[in-house]
Amino acid sequence: MELGGGGPAAGPxxxxxxxxxxxxxxxxxxxxxxxxxxxxxxAAVAIYFLIQKISQGLAARPSGQSGAADAAVxxxxxxxxxxxxxxxxxxxxxxxxxxxxxxKEKQRQLEEEKRRQKIAMWESMQEGKSYKGNLKLNQQExxxxxSTSSAVPKSKPNKKPLRGGG
Numbered sequence: 076m077e078l079g080g081g082g083p084a085a086g087p088x089x090x091x092x093x094x095x096x097x098x099x100x101x102x103x104x105x106x107x108x109x110x111x112x113x114x115x116x117x118a119a120v121a122i123y124f125l126i127q128k129i130s131q132g133l134a135a136r137p138s139g140q141s142g143a144a145d146a147a148v149x150x151x152x153x154x155x156x157x158x159x160x161x162x163x164x165x166x167x168x169x170x171x172x173x174x175x176x177x178x179k180e181k182q183r184q185l186e187e188e189k190r191r192q193k194i195a196m197w198e199s200m201q202e203g204k205s206y207k208g209n210l211k212l213n214q215q216e217x218x219x220x221x222s223t224s225s226a227v228p229k230s231k232p233n234k235k236p237l238r239g240g241g
Contacts, residue, residue, distance in 0.1 A: 108115070199205070
């Protein structure tokens with residue numbers, strides 16, 4: 076039993092099989108490229124541009140450590156930002172206060188108008204007049220003052236019934 080006896084006989088067979096396998100591989104790759112070559116080329120170009128876009132985005136975006144370093148280096152920028160933020164908050168609060176004041180004034184005016192109507196209704200009752208009619212007149216005056224449309228109510232026209240009598 077020789078250790079190297081089976082080696083030389085198997086060597087040329089494997090070399091022939093390797094050459095045959097290489098030819099099969101070349102044939103397979105060649106047919107694949109001839110069938111899908113343009114698609115593979117377009118996919119490769121798209122992947123290249125995608126990688127370029129991602130690398131530019133990562134390069135443009137500052138990392139968290141450099142942002143912290145910039146803040147430590149330039150405290151005056153941070154102070155200016157905080158002052159601008161405080162000023163914006165103050166302006167918004169002043170606008171909100173002004174809106175609240177206008178709303179309160181409007182509510183006071185409405186309450187005063189209601190009080191005047193109640194006083195007028197009470198006086199008309201004391202004089203013996205119909206307070207409901209007076210109330211309707213006051214409401215029409217308020218509506219005519221509030222809206223610019225005509226305050227005269229439209230009468231309903233006489234309509235014919237849909238079905239005949241028979």
